[in-house]
Structures are given as C-alpha cells and as structure tokens.
Amino acid sequence: MRIFGDLLSPSCWTVRTRVTAAATLFVGLLLVIVTMLFYQAVHRTVFEGLHDQGTLVVSDLATLVDETDPRGTLGVLDPDYTLLQVVGAEGGVLASSESLHGRGPLKVPEPRVVGRPEYRTVYVPGKGEVYLVSEKVRTGGGMRIVHAGAPINEFTQYRASFIGLLVAMALIATAAVGWIVSLSVRRALRPVRVMRGELAEITGGETDRRVTVPSPNDEMSDLAESVNVTLDRLADVMSRQRAFVADVSHELRSPLTGLRAQLEVALEHPEDEDWPAVARAALGDADRLQGIVSDLLILAKLGAGVEVERERVDLGELVRAEARRRVRRVPVEVEAAVGVTARVTPHHLVRVLTNLLDNAERHARSRVWVTVEAEGREAVLEVRDDGSGIAPEDRERIFWRFHRLPEGRARDAAGTGLGLTISRDIARAHGGTLVAADSDQGARFVLRIPRDKP
Incomplete structure (x- = not known):
C-alpha cells in the first residue's frame, strides 16, 4: 500500500x-x-x-x-x-x-x-x-x-x-x-531526452564529446549551450588535472630517484662511505620533497576553496616587517603609503610576498624595490628588481605549475616551480590579480586586491 x-x-x-x-x-x-x-x-x-x-x-x-x-x-x-x-x-x-x-x-x-x-x-x-x-x-x-x-x-x-x-x-x-x-x-522535452542520452554516453575518458544544440533558438538551445560550456570547463579541468598529475609525478620522481640511488650506492660499500655526507645529501632531497608536498597541499586547499579566516591587515606594515625579517643578498627598499588596509589571510599574503621577494632577490643585480599604494578601491603592491627582466612571451608561462625559465633553474636548482603559481592562486582567492607587468628595467610583479572598506 x-x-x-x-x-x-x-x-x-x-x-x-x-x-x-x-x-x-x-x-x-x-x-x-x-x-x-x-x-x-x-x-x-x-x-x-x-x-x-x-x-x-x-x-x-x-x-x-x-x-x-x-x-x-x-x-x-x-x-x-x-x-x-x-x-x-x-x-x-x-x-x-x-x-x-x-x-x-x-x-x-x-x-x-x-x-x-x-x-x-x-x-x-x-x-x-x-x-x-x-x-x-x-x-x-x-x-x-x-x-x-x-x-x-x-x-x-x-x-x-x-x-x-x-x-x-x-x-x-x-x-x-x-x-x-x-x-x-x-x-x-524531446531535446532533453536527446541530451540525456548523449550525456549518458560520455565516459570519463571522452573529453571531446558535446551534446546537440537543438533549433530553433529557445530555452532548450540555451540549456544545451550551457551544458556544452560546462563540458568545456570540465574538459579543461581534466586536462589541467592530468597535466598536473604528470608534472607532479615527474617532479617527485627526480628527488626520489636520486635519494634511492644515493642510498643504494652507499649500501653497496658501507665501509667506504662518508655517512654524514650521505645523510646530508639525503636530507637535501628530503627537503626538496617536503617543499613540493607543502606547495601541493597549498594548491589543493586553494583549488578546493577551503574557507580561511581573514582579518584587517595594514599592507605597509606587513611589507616592512617581512623585508626586515631576514638579511637578503641585495637590499630591499620599501615605500608604503599609510593606511592601505585589506581583509586578508595574513600567512597567505606573507607567502605571496616571500615568493615575490625571493624571486626578485634571485634575479636582481643590486637592488629590490617594494611599493604599496591605494588606487581607488584596490590596494596595489609592486615588487621590482634590476635584473634581466622577463620576456613578454614568458610573462604568463612563469605562472604555470612546475614551469621554470632556464635562468631560474640555473640560479636555484632546488626550486619547485610552484611559488608564482601559488601566489597567483592566493591573489585570486582574495578577489585580486597578480601579473608580470611591463618594466623599464628588470622584472615587475603587480598584486592587486580589494581594499578594506573604511
């Protein structure tokens, strides 16, 4: 019943x-x-x-x-x-x-x-x-x-x-x-039945399949176009995910292979090995693995949209504190306007600033400049150096995961190639942008995030 x-x-x-x-x-x-x-x-x-x-x-x-x-x-x-x-x-x-x-x-x-x-x-x-x-x-x-x-x-x-x-x-x-x-x-509803059948035929490996857009131009055709847009986005996500998995596998394989090779060689003739040196080399590979895993965890959290508590922060004070935190190879000059505040996650913004300063220090010849100012409803943070700069065709590539320019690899072989990727994702999570902008000399990175309402 x-x-x-x-x-x-x-x-x-x-x-x-x-x-x-x-x-x-x-x-x-x-x-x-x-x-x-x-x-x-x-x-x-x-x-x-x-x-x-x-x-x-x-x-x-x-x-x-x-x-x-x-x-x-x-x-x-x-x-x-x-x-x-x-x-x-x-x-x-x-x-x-x-x-x-x-x-x-x-x-x-x-x-x-x-x-x-x-x-x-x-x-x-x-x-x-x-x-x-x-x-x-x-x-x-x-x-x-x-x-x-x-x-x-x-x-x-x-x-x-x-x-x-x-x-x-x-x-x-x-x-x-x-x-x-x-x-x-x-x-x-006939177009809906057709779309349902076409969607049922799409498997996880078929990213090029799309549904038929019916005619005439009405709500059903709008629905089909929306479904195709969603499928395009899913295909893009899957493509990036596969590329990400491939890159991660490649980046993790190198230190793991090196670590295993060192240990295997040392174990073949243990009496002839300098074990403190072996341990230091293994620790270096472990540090690189830890850095890659830490960066991947940050990317995963940002990609999943995990909510993180934010607070009102004076960007000028944050920049000055981070510039004084450690002695760098080249001097860092800070010029920050007073009262430029934003609601941010402090340790995330520190991570962005650290990545940008490390990158500038790595390529600078003699000096790094950091400025903070307000432009309308946005807070603008710029980091410049007097190095060789970035070619226009490479200004987007440097934000790709695990992508490193030859000069960067030569100056820091232990880098993961995820620093700028993480920095841009953090900027987007705060409703802002991070770009490599034009510059008369050296590289110039511009971070824009919404200012805190008075």
Whole structure:
C-alpha cells in the first residue's frame, strides 16, 4: 500500500505527467464553471422570457375581466400561455380556457396585493410543470383572481439531456486538452531526452564529446549551450588535472630517484662511505620533497576553496616587517603609503610576498624595490628588481605549475616551480590579480586586491 501511495504522489511523476495533470485539472475546473454558468444563463433566459410574456398575458386577462367579467370559455391570448382561469371571490371557477375546462380552481396561494402579479412554478395534474402568473383584480362584481399558465414540460423534460450534453462536452474538451498538452510537453522535452542520452554516453575518458544544440533558438538551445560550456570547463579541468598529475609525478620522481640511488650506492660499500655526507645529501632531497608536498597541499586547499579566516591587515606594515625579517643578498627598499588596509589571510599574503621577494632577490643585480599604494578601491603592491627582466612571451608561462625559465633553474636548482603559481592562486582567492607587468628595467610583479572598506 505504501508503494502504491508513493506512485500516486506527484513528486514521483515525470515532468510531462505533472504538467499534463496540472493543465488538465485547471481546464477541467474552468469548463465545469463555464458549463454551470452557461446552464444558469439558459435557465435564466428562458424564465425571464416566460416572466415578461406572462406579465403581458395576465395584464390583458385582468383588463378583460375588469371590463366584461366573463363567464364560461376564455379565448387563448398567447399561444404559449394556454392555461387561463378566472376564480371568483367565493373560490369557484367563473371562466377558463379550453385546456382547463371542467377543472376546479388551481391550488395556489392567493395573491396578496391587488394589481401585483405573482410568479411561480407549479405542478398541474395532467399538464405537468407549469409556469403560472397570478393576479388579484377588483371588478364591479367583486374580487377576481386571474391565472395565466404556460406548460414547461419540454424544458423540464429535456433539462437532464441538456445537462448531460454539457457535461459530456466538458469531459471531451478536458480529455482533448490533456492529450494535446501531453503531446506538446513530450515534443518540447524531446531535446532533453536527446541530451540525456548523449550525456549518458560520455565516459570519463571522452573529453571531446558535446551534446546537440537543438533549433530553433529557445530555452532548450540555451540549456544545451550551457551544458556544452560546462563540458568545456570540465574538459579543461581534466586536462589541467592530468597535466598536473604528470608534472607532479615527474617532479617527485627526480628527488626520489636520486635519494634511492644515493642510498643504494652507499649500501653497496658501507665501509667506504662518508655517512654524514650521505645523510646530508639525503636530507637535501628530503627537503626538496617536503617543499613540493607543502606547495601541493597549498594548491589543493586553494583549488578546493577551503574557507580561511581573514582579518584587517595594514599592507605597509606587513611589507616592512617581512623585508626586515631576514638579511637578503641585495637590499630591499620599501615605500608604503599609510593606511592601505585589506581583509586578508595574513600567512597567505606573507607567502605571496616571500615568493615575490625571493624571486626578485634571485634575479636582481643590486637592488629590490617594494611599493604599496591605494588606487581607488584596490590596494596595489609592486615588487621590482634590476635584473634581466622577463620576456613578454614568458610573462604568463612563469605562472604555470612546475614551469621554470632556464635562468631560474640555473640560479636555484632546488626550486619547485610552484611559488608564482601559488601566489597567483592566493591573489585570486582574495578577489585580486597578480601579473608580470611591463618594466623599464628588470622584472615587475603587480598584486592587486580589494581594499578594506573604511
């Protein structure tokens, strides 16, 4: 029973079923209301016609009675109102039409006010349902009550058939609307079924597959284009991930291979080895491995969007503190404006500054300059050196993972090639940018991050 109940729940229905059910229910209710209103309109029209027509007939009959006070048989004044009767004050029938000849007075309440017609529907034996108009008339011979009735057997006889016809038409129209809506929704969702099938065929190794963009230009084509954009992004992510894995494997293999080779050689002739030297060499390779792993962990956290607590930091003070933290090969000149603050993760920003200063120190001939200033809503940090600079075609490559220029490898063979990559990812995580900009002399790195609101 529970499973049956779940199947009846709209949440288990398809989009086509839900839309069809909703549209059919709405149209069905609308047709029921329209049918009821139409029947009421027809009913009201018929009885309003009988009312107006009966008013004229009873008025003419009252005038006739007032002038002539007839006896016996009355002539029909209207072909619809064939039932005429004049009743005296004592309750006896004074005159009547041929249709009521020989019958007693009609058993209806006596009109309360003279000259004011009263209308009602009564049952007359042998005549069926009758729409009756009655009026009290004062004549020279006394009070008279005149009745004018129109048989409505045909209306009452066919009323059930008429209602049944209206209901049948409403049901047929509702079913037709449901069928049309179902077909329309099925046709509208056909591109979705095609896209679903194409997406189901895409495996993890197929990064070049895309879904078909249907025509014409509508919401479905927009959806297909959005799916293709998402697939493009996924393909780019997978491509970068594969390249990253390959680079990591290559970078980790070198120190591991060197470490293993050193240990294997030392173990072949342990008595001839200088074990402190072997340990120092192994420690150097271990330090390089530790540096690579640490940098990879930072990249993984930045790529995963791990939330890190931020605080309001004065960038000028941070730069001056980092420049004084250790003695470098070349002097570092700091020119920082006062009050340039931003909401950052301090140790992340220190990592960026350390990477930029280490890079500048590695390539500088005699000096490194660091400036901090405010430009509009941004805080700008620049690090410049007087080295050989960076060629324009290499200014983006240096931010690639594990990519190192020949000069950098020559000056620092132990580097991982991840410092600038990490620095740019940290800048992006703070809503900023890091670029290698044009410079008259040496390299110039420009970091821009949003300033803290006052």
